[in-house]
Amino acid sequence: MKYKLEWKYKLKGKNPVLFTSDWMEGELALELGGDIEKSGKSAYLSFTDQMGTSWTIKEMKKLLTEIEEEPNDLIVYFDGGFDKSANRGGLGTIVYYRQGKKKFRLRANQVFDEMESNNEAEYAAFYYAMTMLEELGVRNTPCEFRGDSQVVIKQLEGEWPCYEDCYNRWLDRIEAKMEKLALLPQYTAIPRNENKEADKLATQALEGKIISSKMQII
Template structure:
């Protein structure tokens, strides 16, 4: 989670100049705020998150401690596969996140019966990822979603329309879940070669190999 500082800098003639920092990590923001206050030249110092919520320094210190205990810096990879003969879909999800000073990876997949298209499988994979985030307690955070399904991601961004009723129903479910979790999603279309891990999980689901693992990676 990134933060931006805003403050008034006091000149020698007692005029005040509005100043603002770049987006930086919570700990760096606190360090910068402490140095600004110690210098005696800054007033009206506030910290802003990416959603526009503001805190003073004392509140910011408490917030960062709480954030360190919860999952944050979340990146989600998703993919869906479809078997035309069986009308089954395999969905795969890989989630990277930090908790405390450690980084984790979750790998998960699921087999879904009676799907109609590969596109629908992609939507189901995205929704499956949101359910995992909900179980992790991920709320009120920016999250990056990466996949090779350009249509889905562009539709979620509002850039492309969706004309298929079934897919629109999935879009509604996805958007409702994002709203309920109060996430700030960032969508990134990636080449299929960069989505191999989620693709493999989707294929394994179609093969009957169920996976759900959480691994410490740092």
């Protein structure tokens, strides 16, 4: 989660001037806010997170202590593979996140039966990623989703209409899960060569190689 500072600078005999910072990490925002407060020149000071919630400096100190061990700075890669002969989908997902001072990577895949197309497998892979986030305990935070499926990315963004009932059912499930977890999603379409790891996991799932791993990134 990133934060921005907003404060009013006191000027003698004049109205205070309002300043707003760029987005920054919570610890840096709190440090800068503390310096501004110590200067005695601030008529007003607040912190706003990416979810639109505002905090006082006292609330910010408590907040950072409470969320230190919660997963944050989430980047999710997803990909789906399709076996037409068996109507099966291979789902691959990687989740990068930070928890406290440490960074981690989760890798997992799964097979899903009764798939109709590769596009449906992509939707299923995205939903599978959402279930991983839920199991991880992710709540009330921004999350970037990266995939090479233009169909899934553009329809989730609302830029492309969806006319297929099958895809609409997946969209409904994804949006319901997104609302339940109170995530602020960012969708990024990437080239296939930047999604090789998720693609490999999807292929391995179709080959019967089920993977579930967690590692710390040093």
